[in-house]
Amino acid sequence: xxxxxxxxxxxxxxxxxxxxxxxxxxxxxxxxxxxxxxxxxxxxxxxxxxxxxxxxxxxxxxxxxxxxxxxxxxxxxxxxxxxxxxxxxxxxxxxxxxxxxxxxxxxxxxxxxxxxxxxxxxxxxxxxxxxxxxxxxxxxxxxxxxxxxxxxxxxxxxxxxxxxxxxxxxxxxxxxxxxxxxxxxxxxxxxxxxxxxxxxxxxxxxxxxxxxxxxxxxxxxxxxxxxxxxxxxxxxxxxxxxxxxxxxxxxxxxxxxxxxxxxxxxxxxxxxxxxxxxxxxxxxxxxxxxxxxxxxxxxxxxxxxxxxxxxxxxxxxxxxxxxxxxxxxxxxxxxxxxxxxxxxxxxxxxxxxxxxxxxxxxxxxxxxxxxxxxxxxxxxxxxxxxxxxxxxxxxxxxxxxxxxxxxxxxxxxxxxxxxxxxxxxxxxxxxxxxxxxxxxxxxxxxxxxxxxxxxxxxxxxxxxxxxxxxxxxxxxxxxxxxxxxxxxxxxxxxxxxxxxxxxxxxxxxxxxxxxxxxxxxxxxxxxxxxxxxxxxxxxxxxxxxxxxxxxxxxxxxxxxxxxxxxxxxxxxxxxxxxxxxxxxxxxxxxxxxxxxxxxxxxxxxxxxxxxxxxxxxxxxxxxxxxxxxxxxxxxxxxxxxxxxxxxxxxxxxxxxxxxxxxxxxxxxxxxxxxxxxxxxxxxxxxxxxxxxxxxxxxxxxxxxxxxxxxxxxxxxxxxxxxxxxxxxxxxxxxxxxxxxxxxxxxxxxxxxxxxxxxxxxxxxxxxxxxxxxxxxxxxxxxxxxxxxxxxxxxxxxxxxxxxxxxxxxxxxxxxxxxxxxxxxxxxxxxxxxxxxxxxxxxxxxxxxxxxxxxxxxxxxxxxxxxxxxxxxxxxxxxxxxxxxxxxxxxxxxxxxxxxxxxxxxxxxxxxxxxxxxxxxxxxxxxxxxxxxxxxxxxxxxxxxxxxxxxxxx
Numbered sequence: 001x002x003x004x005x006x007x008x009x010x011x012x013x014x015x016x017x018x019x020x021x022x023x024x025x026x027x028x029x030x031x032x033x034x035x036x037x038x039x040x041x042x043x044x045x046x047x048x049x050x051x052x053x054x055x056x057x058x059x060x061x062x063x064x065x066x067x068x069x070x071x072x073x074x075x076x077x078x079x080x081x082x083x084x085x086x087x088x089x090x091x092x093x094x095x096x097x098x099x100x101x102x103x104x105x106x107x108x109x110x111x112x113x114x115x116x117x118x119x120x121x122x123x124x125x126x127x128x129x130x131x132x133x134x135x136x137x138x139x140x141x142x143x144x145x146x147x148x149x150x151x152x153x154x155x156x157x158x159x160x161x162x163x164x165x166x167x168x169x170x171x172x173x174x175x176x177x178x179x180x181x182x183x184x185x186x187x188x189x190x191x192x193x194x195x196x197x198x199x200x201x202x203x204x205x206x207x208x209x210x211x212x213x214x215x216x217x218x219x220x221x222x223x224x225x226x227x228x229x230x231x232x233x234x235x236x237x238x239x240x241x242x243x244x245x246x247x248x249x250x251x252x253x254x255x256x257x258x259x260x261x262x263x264x265x266x267x268x269x270x271x272x273x274x275x276x277x278x279x280x281x282x283x284x285x286x287x288x289x290x291x292x293x294x295x296x297x298x299x300x301x302x303x304x305x306x307x308x309x310x311x312x313x314x315x316x317x318x319x320x321x322x323x324x325x326x327x328x329x330x331x332x333x334x335x336x337x338x339x340x341x342x343x344x345x346x347x348x349x350x351x352x353x354x355x356x357x358x359x360x361x362x363x364x365x366x367x368x369x370x371x372x373x374x375x376x377x378x379x380x381x382x383x384x385x386x387x388x389x390x391x392x393x394x395x396x397x398x399x400x401x402x403x404x405x406x407x408x409x410x411x412x413x414x415x416x417x418x419x420x421x422x423x424x425x426x427x428x429x430x431x432x433x434x435x436x437x438x439x440x441x442x443x444x445x446x447x448x449x450x451x452x453x454x455x456x457x458x459x460x461x462x463x464x465x466x467x468x469x470x471x472x473x474x475x476x477x478x479x480x481x482x483x484x485x486x487x488x489x490x491x492x493x494x495x496x497x498x499x500x501x502x503x504x505x506x507x508x509x510x511x512x513x514x515x516x517x518x519x520x521x522x523x524x525x526x527x528x529x530x531x532x533x534x535x536x537x538x539x540x541x542x543x544x545x546x547x548x549x550x551x552x553x554x555x556x557x558x559x560x561x562x563x564x565x566x567x568x569x570x571x572x573x574x575x576x577x578x579x580x581x582x583x584x585x586x587x588x589x590x591x592x593x594x595x596x597x598x599x600x601x602x603x604x605x606x607x608x609x610x611x612x613x614x615x616x617x618x619x620x621x622x623x624x625x626x627x628x629x630x631x632x633x634x635x636x637x638x639x640x641x642x643x644x645x646x647x648x649x650x651x652x653x654x655x656x657x658x659x660x661x662x663x664x665x666x667x668x669x670x671x672x673x674x675x676x677x678x679x680x681x682x683x684x685x686x687x688x689x690x691x692x693x694x695x696x697x698x699x700x701x702x703x704x705x706x707x708x709x710x711x712x713x714x715x716x717x718x719x720x721x722x723x724x725x726x727x728x729x730x731x732x733x734x735x736x737x738x739x740x741x742x743x744x745x746x747x748x749x750x751x752x753x754x755x756x757x758x759x760x761x762x763x764x765x766x767x768x769x770x771x772x773x774x775x776x777x778x779x780x781x782x783x784x785x786x787x788x789x790x791x792x793x794x795x796x797x798x799x800x801x802x803x804x805x806x807x808x809x810x811x812x813x814x815x816x817x818x819x820x821x822x823x824x825x826x827x828x829x830x831x832x833x834x835x836x837x838x839x840x841x842x843x844x845x846x847x848x849x850x851x852x853x854x855x856x857x858x859x860x861x862x863x864x865x866x867x868x869x870x871x872x873x874x875x876x877x878x879x880x881x882x883x884x885x886x887x888x889x890x891x892x893x894x895x896x897x898x899x900x901x902x903x904x905x906x907x908x909x910x911x912x913x914x915x916x917x918x919x920x921x922x923x924x925x926x927x928x929x930x931x932x933x934x935x936x937x938x939x940x941x942x943x944x945x946x947x948x949x950x951x952x953x
């Protein structure tokens with residue numbers, strides 16, 4: 001009994017192997033995406049690190065909201081100082097010199113420019129309360145140089161690890177940035193443990209005020225330790241759990257340190273997104289690198305975004321696995337950065353390309369290495385393929401692009417149809433139509449149920465994949481039925497090779513011209529596509545020479561005809577001879593389905609040959625040499641049946657693992673950003689493109705799949721399409737964020753509460769709030785979101801009183817005075833004094849930009865951080881480390897541009913919701929909004945109280 005080859009290019013083999021490989025790889029990536037590496041069972045997995053202690057510290061740190069403008073923030077500050085001192089005290093036997101600085105002196109006036117040149121920017125006066133721990137390295141300057149005025153270290157070799165200890169007003173700050181803070185505490189414990197002193201000095205910065213303008217990082221520039229630091233590791237959070245990803249990096253040398261992490265995670269594409277402004281939020285990285293010129297890394301949690309800045313950013317939703325993922329990475333990276341000769345300003349700094357593989361391995365190369373490899377592949381690849389084609393032509397085995405071959409016979413030249421062109425243009429047509437399916441579905445979801453990806457990214461993935469595979473199979477199977485071709489794989493992989501060659505050229509240009517390294521995957525895919533195509537060309541060497549095939553074809557047919565003619569009655573001999581001699585009309589792409597399905601006349605004649613054929617030797621010879629498989633060209637019989645396996649292994653895993661992981665990473669980071677104002681279409685089209693790229697390698701073999709697999713995908717497509725179009729896009733596990741703010745007119749006593757978010761969900765949510773019942777909402781459109789306001793309950797953020805003469809109980813919350821203190825032909829200067837009750841955050845808002853700002857008592861201006869941007873400021877934010885502070889601010893404006901007078905608002909902020917009833921409108925919102933809604937802050941203050949001012953000319 002004969003057994004068929006299990007690796008043959010047959011329907012059963014292709015179906016089983018292709019399905020198993022894709023299913024295993026996709027399942028592996030899904031598990032990798034949703035499951036974190038297990039945390040160690042031992043509480044002390046690293047000598048000097050205590051994981052149990054770290055978890056308890058995180059729970060205590062995140063027990064309450066602790067924004068900068070809250071009493072709890074002061075408690076956290078004092079607790080951290082005591083915690084650091086206790087860790088250092090417990091390890092005092094290590095003899096490692098440690099210095100703790102509680103910065104209660106630094107202040108800074110800085111600014112940021114507006115996106116629009118027509119409007120002014122923002123100026124900020126900030127008083128810092130940073131906590132800085134310096135652990136002296138073995139190679140460090142042994143003097144206490146920081147105690148000298150303008151003192152500087154002998155060498156600038158310091159490595160800084162930074163995290164901010166303030167939270168937003170609406171989030172407990174577990175991943176933003178509690179895990180980072182706890183990692184810093186454990187680094188202090190590790191490096192003060194005996195035997196762990198770093199080779200080069202380590203500065204551990206816990207900064208305060210990151211959430212409201214990156215103020216803590218800016219203030220660090222005023223501290224002497226800022227002159228010692230050259231490299232940094234920033235620990236952040238932009239989600240609430242999951243893996244901590246390497247967001248961005250300045251150069252190859254510091255990235256090599258991160259590569260030592262036990263569970264590396266991230267891709268250089270995220271850095272491209274930040275650099276080109278596609279990601280709107282920022283971290284302290286932009287200050288340390290962009291302003292101070294440090295070299296370093298940005299490591300942060302990326303999801304789930306729906307918990308970011310909400311009450312679900314707590315330890316319960318974070319978990320010990322996430323804590324261990326960031327902590328283990330911080331320890332490994334810091335050890336590498338502080339080891340050896342350290343990272344110095346004179347070190348070579350090269351742009352780099354980096355990405356992780358399955359969360360375990362890390363690929364890192366310099367940009368010029370990528371350039372060299374890409375150019376080599378772009379040049380050498382086509383040359384090798386061309387030389388192979390020349391060799392095939394010399395061997396008379398180049399069936400690619402072959403039409404017909406003339407053979408000289410006694411009756412004249414006869415043309416033998418080789419059908420080598422068959423299937424050449426099949427792949428681009430099928431690929432184009434199959435690719436149009438997920439793209440069309442992306443557009444459909446964007447129009448009909450735009451935010452379904454917020455809570456259901458996996459059904460969207462399943463729908464896109466099913467659509468692409470089913471359409472590709474249907475078209476490929478249809479084309480194979482009409483015109484079967486043994487060159488389908490060769491042509492298909494050839495088109496893929498050409499496509500990735502073009503993509504690699506584009507990626508190379510973008511990397512060189514715009515420093516966008518995100519196209520790194522094109523190098524790997526181009527290489528795999530080239531190799532699979534080359535294998536297809538090598539396979540053609542197994543075929544018979546075209547000359548030999550054509551002679552056997554001609555003379556073999558003549559022998560069959562003569563033998564049949566002599567063995568049949570004369571009355572029927574003529575008709576049969578005509579049937580055989582008369583070649584069928586060449587089948588074209590437009591041929592009827594009822595014709596020969598691409599079979600040759602010889603094939604038909606051979607299949608109908610009677611068992612009593614007298615020319616048995618001729619029949620056997622033809623059968624052995626010319627019998628084709630699957631009704632393909634007759635010369636294809638000797639082709640290597642097993643080669644498709646090697647091609648499949650070469651191109652599929654690398655496509656799926658690299659691009660599949662990249663696609664899951666980007667969707668995880670972006671699928672819940674629609675609530676922030678981003679377009680969900682970017683996510684849908686991204687899923688569609690990744691789907692096309694991942695499954696395009698199966699197109700050359702998809703016609704071999706049996707009908708059961710595509711029918712299964714058709715059913716999945718129908719089910720997921722119905723779900724994605726009709727399902728509600730939010731859930732208690734994936735809530736929609738609405739942005740809360742209450743504004744109080746302190747002069748007139750009225751107030752308005754507003755929600756900013758996606759329509760129509762804002763209006764639907766407000767309908768659940770009792771205080772809004774019966775009120776007409778005041779709604780305005782803000783980009784693609786809407787802000788709706790109503791009159792809410794009165795806040796109780798400061799002591800109030802009401803009398804017959806003072807109908808507003810809010811008037812005493814904010815007091816200000818203003819007077820003209822300077823005047824010239826072109827400028828005027830006014831002095832403001834402003835104080836707020838029970839707050840340490842106020843601001844002055846101007847209806848037109850001012851050209852000069854000076855806060856009484858401010859430090860000398862840092863030239864790296866100008867106090868007023870070029871186009872002027874329309875707002876001055878004032879942050880104090882003490883409560884009920886009175887600020888004195890001198891404001892200068894150009895009278896020629898803005899007139900003699902100045903108008904605006906004096907505003908103070910309140911952000912503390914740890915005590916119920918202080919901001920009743922917020923309490924009400926959290927209590928009554930639907931379970932699929934999360935309430936978060938819209939601005940620095942949950943409550944803004946303001947008084948208008950007008951300075952006349």
